[in-house]
Amino acid sequence: MALFHQQKNGDVSVVSGINLKVVIENPNSEDIQTFTVTTNESGSFSGEFNLPKNTITGEFEIFADEPDDLKNDPKYDRIADEHPFWDNVNFDDGHVSFSVEEYKRPKFEASFSPVMENVAVNQKVSVKGSAKAFAGTSISDAKVNYSVTRISYRNYLDFQRFQQEDEDEIISGETNTDASGKFTVDFIAAPDDKDRTESIYSYRIKADITDINGETHSANTIIKAGHRTLEIDSAIPDIVKTKNKNFLTLTSRNLNGQFKAVNGIFKIYFIKPFDYRFKNRTWEQPEFKTISDSDFSRLFPYEKTAVSDFDFNVEDNTEGTLVYTKKVNTGKQKDIPLDFMANYKSGRYKVVFSATDDLQNELESTQLFQILQSKEPFVQGKLFSFEQQNDNPQKDGFVELAVTSCVPQIYVMLAASRESKTFFEQQISLTGNKTIVKIPLPDDLSGDVVIGGDVVFSNDSFHEELRVSVPQEKDMIIIEAESFRDKLQPGIPESWTFRISPSDGAKTEVLASMYDSSLDQFANRNWPGLSFGSPYNYLARKNPVGFGVAEFALRGLGQHYR
Known part of the structure; x- marks a missing residue:
């Protein structure tokens, strides 16, 4: 169908x-x-x-x-x-x-259970597996042939980039499933002869299970071990707006991805304020300066002193000023509210989360982020910026937009587009660093709206865009299973009953498919949903005013000037 x-x-x-x-x-x-x-x-x-x-x-x-x-x-x-x-x-x-394909329908499947414990090198590891029939019964007294292969990785130049080097089988053997269809593979997570403190090893466990009828299925899993037992991480929005509800998320997992609670501490450091200058240099940095940096800033207050302020993540290695410290236990609290930042000034910050694992290894995670202080009248380092004020433009029928600028007065040409077609244009005069604009929405408009602004200032052009989501109200269809069984008996008819409830009461046709899940042993199939795509949405801009440079040469002097 x-x-x-x-x-x-x-x-x-x-x-x-x-x-x-x-x-x-x-x-x-x-x-x-x-x-x-x-x-x-x-x-x-x-x-x-x-x-x-x-x-x-x-x-x-x-x-x-x-x-x-x-x-x-x-x-x-x-x-x-x-x-x-x-x-x-x-x-x-x-x-x-x-x-x-020609195949014999499988009767059972084999699998391994995840390892929940912390695993270090030279430690005994017990990996549990099982064989279970698709009918739900256990496969007892089945023969299990297993092997464990060590995969070595090296961390080169301390860039946290690991490269696979060697594979060595460290153990193989034979066992049987018990009455409940379970079995265990034991081994020592031995390192190789090139072992270093930063080494991480993966141990690939493979088991071939054969039942009394001669049917064989395989299971594979990978266990990681190293000289540390934990990995910690921190996640924070790239830009923290103080008026919003923001969270710092702390995670701690063993090397096999399982959550493990840890006592730790996180610290917030202020690195530096935003550069208030927003205009790129018109000319290249001179080889010999004829005016001082202070005179340059006074004469050209909005122009950056360098061609580029890209600092190759210098902030990551900058100590900064400690502004906040808190002890945490990830088992009790993973998401930390950032309400304490309500009065922090705008600028660049970093969070450092540190903890100690079972082997007394010191672990650390650092994340850079920015704070935009919502109480400040404008965004530092930008000539102008947009911020949406209303939460539900579709209900209101308009987008309420705050336009702010770091200069006292500018003229902004605003435009709004949907599906690359402009439905709103207006030139506004921004006086006193901020103004509020209401952009009316066409009837039945839904999807993303792109709002753009163009400004000409100090012999240069500037452009900003904001994408506003206008959610589409969708007619929901509720599907409830009234009778359903995932186990079938050969030769016995089976029926399933579902209740389909469209929200608008419209006549509805349902496409339902089914297949034998045991065939996943041979090939997995993706069952994608219906996707109709959406048109590319961009701001339909008119040709903006542009500024450039001209070049000329003085003959005989061997010099070019711009």
Whole structure:
């Protein structure tokens, strides 16, 4: 069963009553069947086919495409000599693949349980696995052949980039599943002869389980070990606006990704304020300065003293000024409210989270971030900026926009676009560093709105954009399972019952699919949802005023000037 839809002017709708040609291709790209289907009122169609006996195995394709002979279609317009649909649409054929293989349906599956404990080198590790039938019963007294392979990694130049070096099998053996279908693989997480304190090792455990009927399935897992037992991390928004509810998230995991609580401490450091200058240098940095930096700043107050302020993350290694310290336990509190930053000044900061693992290794995580103090009248380092003021523009019918600037008065050309079409333009005069603008929204507008502003100041042009989300109210369909079983008995009919409740009461058609999950042993299939895409949305700008430089040469002097 498939769905046939179209997209016109951004709106998606189904296509009913249209004939399509369906072609079945074998792995050699040979057509093995072709037939015609017609979409129903919901835009869907269904069909069935039988594969030829003794066919080849491999990936088969199902294609849905335009019919070959449109003139025999009842909808063909003979007067206009065209088909009202097919001759007026840019059609992308639909296709899906499926596998045809010779196989014996598996009766059971094998798996390993995750290792929850901290693992260090030279420590005994016990990895537990199990064999379980798809019918739900345990596979007891099955033969288990296992092996453990060590994979060595090296940390080069202390850049936290690990490169795989060697693989060595360190143990192999044989055991049996117990009455509950479980088994255990024990080994020592031994390092290699090139062991260093920063080394991390992965131990790949493989087990082949064979039941009393001779059916065999494999399970694999990887356990990591090193000279430390924990990894810690901190996450904070890149830009913290003090008026918003912000959080610092602290995490602590063992090397195998399992959460482990740890006592630690985090510190907040102030690194430096924002540079108030926003205008890039017009000329290159001179080899010999003729005026001092103080005179340059006085004469050109908005122009940066350097061509670029890119500092190669110097802030990461800058100590800064300690402004806050707190002890934490990640088992009791992972998300730290940042309300204590309410009165912090704008600028660049960093958070350092440190802790100690079971082996007394000192661990540390550093994150850089910026604070924008909402009480300040404007954003430092920008000529002008936008900030959305209302939470629900769709309900209000407009976007309320605060426009701020670090200079007393500028003129801003505002524009707003949806689906790359401008629906609002206005020039505003910003006096006193801030003004409020209401941008009315067209009726039935939904999706992202892009708001842009252009300013000409001090012989240069500046542009800023803000993307505002206008959520679309969607008709919800509630699907409830009233009766459902995931275990089937051979030869016994089974039925499932679902309740479908559209929010608007409209007639609804449901596409439901099922498959035997045991076939995942051979190939996993993705079951993607319906995706209709969306048009690219950008600000439809007119050609802005531009500023450049001119070059000339003085002949005979061998010099060029700009």
